[in-house]
Amino acid sequence: xxxxxxxxxxxxxxxxxxxxxxxxxxxxxxVMKILNVTHGSFYALGAYAGASLTGAWLAxxxxxxxxxxxxxxxxxxxxxxxxxxxxxxLLRFMYAKDEVVILLVTYALFLVLEDTIKLIWGVNxxxxxxxxxxxxxxxxxxxxxPTYNLILVGLALFLAAGLAWIxxxxxxxxxxxxxxxxxxxxxxxxxxxDRFYLxxxxxxxxxxALGGSFTAPTVSVVPGLGVxxxxxxxxxxxxxxxxxxxxxxxxxxxxxxxxxxSVHYMPQLELFVIYFVMAMxxxxxxxxxxxxxxxxxx
Amino acid sequence: xxxxxxxxxxxxVLAAVxxxxxxxxxxxxxxxxxxxxxxxxxxxxxxxxxxxxxxFGQALYYCIGAYTAGSLARAxxxxxxxxxxxxxxxxxxxxxxxxxxxxxxxxxxxFGLLSLALSMILYGLIVKSEALGSTDGFNLLPxxxxxxxxxxxxxxxxxxxxAASAALGSAFLVHRFLKTxxxxxxxxxxxxxxxxxxxxxxxxxxIHVNYVIAATLAGAGGALAATTVGHIDPEMAYWTxxxxxxxxxxxxxxxxxxxxxxxxxxFGAIHTIAYDLSPNTWQMSMGAALLAAIVFLPxxxxxxxxxxxxx
Numbered sequence: 001x002x003x004x005x006x007x008x009x010x011x012x013x014x015x016x017x018x019x020x021x022x023x024x025x026x027x028x029x030x031v032m033k034i035l036n037v038t039h040g041s042f043y044a045l046g047a048y049a050g051a052s053l054t055g056a057w058l059a060x061x062x063x064x065x066x067x068x069x070x071x072x073x074x075x076x077x078x079x080x081x082x083x084x085x086x087x088x089x090l091l092r093f094m095y096a097k098d099e100v101v102i103l104l105v106t107y108a109l110f111l112v113l114e115d116t117i118k119l120i121w122g123v124n125x126x127x128x129x130x131x132x133x134x135x136x137x138x139x140x141x142x143x144x145x146p147t148y149n150l151i152l153v154g155l156a157l158f159l160a161a162g163l164a165w166i167x168x169x170x171x172x173x174x175x176x177x178x179x180x181x182x183x184x185x186x187x188x189x190x191x192x193x194d195r196f197y198l199x200x201x202x203x204x205x206x207x208x209a210l211g212g213s214f215t216a217p218t219v220s221v222v223p224g225l226g227v228x229x230x231x232x233x234x235x236x237x238x239x240x241x242x243x244x245x246x247x248x249x250x251x252x253x254x255x256x257x258x259x260x261x262s263v264h265y266m267p268q269l270e271l272f273v274i275y276f277v278m279a280m281x282x283x284x285x286x287x288x289x290x291x292x293x294x295x296x297x298x
Numbered sequence: 299x300x301x302x303x304x305x306x307x308x309x310x311v312l313a314a315v316x317x318x319x320x321x322x323x324x325x326x327x328x329x330x331x332x333x334x335x336x337x338x339x340x341x342x343x344x345x346x347x348x349x350x351x352x353x354f355g356q357a358l359y360y361c362i363g364a365y366t367a368g369s370l371a372r373a374x375x376x377x378x379x380x381x382x383x384x385x386x387x388x389x390x391x392x393x394x395x396x397x398x399x400x401x402x403x404x405x406x407x408x409f410g411l412l413s414l415a416l417s418m419i420l421y422g423l424i425v426k427s428e429a430l431g432s433t434d435g436f437n438l439l440p441x442x443x444x445x446x447x448x449x450x451x452x453x454x455x456x457x458x459x460x461a462a463s464a465a466l467g468s469a470f471l472v473h474r475f476l477k478t479x480x481x482x483x484x485x486x487x488x489x490x491x492x493x494x495x496x497x498x499x500x501x502x503x504x505i506h507v508n509y510v511i512a513a514t515l516a517g518a519g520g521a522l523a524a525t526t527v528g529h530i531d532p533e534m535a536y537w538t539x540x541x542x543x544x545x546x547x548x549x550x551x552x553x554x555x556x557x558x559x560x561x562x563x564x565f566g567a568i569h570t571i572a573y574d575l576s577p578n579t580w581q582m583s584m585g586a587a588l589l590a591a592i593v594f595l596p597x598x599x600x601x602x603x604x605x606x607x608x609x
Binding site for chain 2: 035090099100101105109111112118123230234235267268269270271273274278282
């Protein structure tokens with residue numbers, strides 16, 4: 001049982017990654033009731049932007065320590081280019097439609113964005129391992145971990161705290177919960193609901209892009225990168241409850257730990273357990289572990 | 299009352315495939331056969347769509363059908379197309395019968411998410427299962443018809459005609475099902491579930507039946523695809539496969555039992571042409587086509603024909 005340490009550390013690191021990758025999805029669903037498949041596209045866009053910009057930054061011989069800021073900047077840049085255009089140009093005309101139809105619209109957009117990425121960055125893989133190796137490593141239970149992983153954990157905690165503060169502690173957050181509960185009434189009271197939707201979609205996409213750009217140094221960035229992330233983030237947010245922020249955190253921790261235990265003790269069940277947990281949660285608490293009692297619709 | 303033209307249309311299409319198939323090149327026959335396989339899956343999705351349900355996990359049954367066919371070939375050397383399709387359909391139906399008790403309680407986005415989770419469970423199991431070839435999958439023996447292995451040049455034609463007869467036969471059965479009281483419940487459920495219950499019908503039972511039929515068709519489609527391609531792999535259960543089926547279903551619309559096959563054929567054609575012209579942007583064309591279908595043809599391609607007839 002000397003694996004407990006590594007199992008735990010792996011679990012925490014993976015949970016942090018999952019939370020960063022998935023929290024934007026729950027935010028967008030919670031506010032706009034859109035199950036956003038393009039979330040995976042923004043993850044991939046972020047990864048490409050992060051990898052290519054950081055690569056260029058390091059190639060110029062600029063200070064490597066600032067490459068972390070470049071990663072974040074790259075994510076912000078692609079999000080600002082694509083997210084507002086998608087929300088204003090297309091999604092806002094769809095809000096009257098059924099949830100499932102909007103899901104299909106975002107699926108169509110995902111297909112378009114997949115190829116847009118190939119058009120911009122080509123099909124060859126990008127590598128930028130420098131930010132990953134830069135900080136050295138630490139050791140747990142005889143296994144070495146790159147210290148970079150602590151940045152992921154820190155980023156996850158920072159995002160969780162920041163989002164919780166915005167939603168619970170600020171005027172904007174209060175207005176947002178009004179928009180969530182009754183968009184029409186909020187509009188009547190003078191809240192600019194359209195702007196809230198625009199900002200929410202952009203923020204949600206930015207979170208996905210950040211997830212992608214901070215993952216980029218740890219993997220080779222190849223086409224199809226976002227495809228796996230979509231189902232994984234679906235699993236995470238569904239387990240915690242669609243649209244719930246604490247739920248996303250709980251979902252990330254559950255999936256992270258379950259996967260890490262499985263990888264260490266029963267690697268052949270790695271993927272199975274994640275979706276098994278998702279199916280079980282849907283079977284017994286379909287609105288997620290964090291759901292409040294909801295009146296029956298039928 | 300207008301006469302029901304669908305059976306005549308089905309026979310005409312089958313005859314066209316049987317005669318026209320003689321003149322078609324091998325690759326076109328292949329696309330035609332795959333369209334039949336996908337059309338079978340989409341035919342099932344159409345039943346669910348009529349009841350207002352979108353399954354993002356129909357690849358589960360597609361994959362079950364394919365791996366059933368593959369295992370039959372591996373374990374018993376069985377390569378007969380019809381045996382494989384029946385076996386694939388039967389196993390898929392059995393699984394759906396069990397899972398249906400759970401899924402029939404779900405609607406909207408939760409139905410989609412649960413079916414997605416179930417298909418990803420199968421994907422996760424197959425990917426890590428060495429006995430089934432992990433991520434590589436495995437190859438199937440060449441297809442046989444009634445115990446006879448057609449010679450080289452004829453295989454594609456024979457398989458295409460067999461596929462078309464199975465597909466159009468299923469379409470006919472589904473067409474008949476839609477005329478029964480149970481089959482007519484679908485659109486009513488989509489409109490207003492409470493009224494259906496007040497009428498004395500069980501919504502859950504109706505959805506369960508539709509779900510099992512959809513799975514059966516998907517199982518048969520999966521087996522057909524497996525024997526046509528000659529290779530199966532876990533990607534068949536992945537969510538992108540389910541996404542393609544939903545794509546075709548939306549493109550086709552729910553207007554007629556022939557629509558799924560037309561939709562699948564057009565999907566195959568766009569896929570082949572777009573991929574041929576520009577391998578890096580074919581998904582973009584597909585995405586644009588899907589968007590256009592959702593925005594301009596919310597009832598699918600079939601509504602083009604229906605509108606003309608009404609005029």
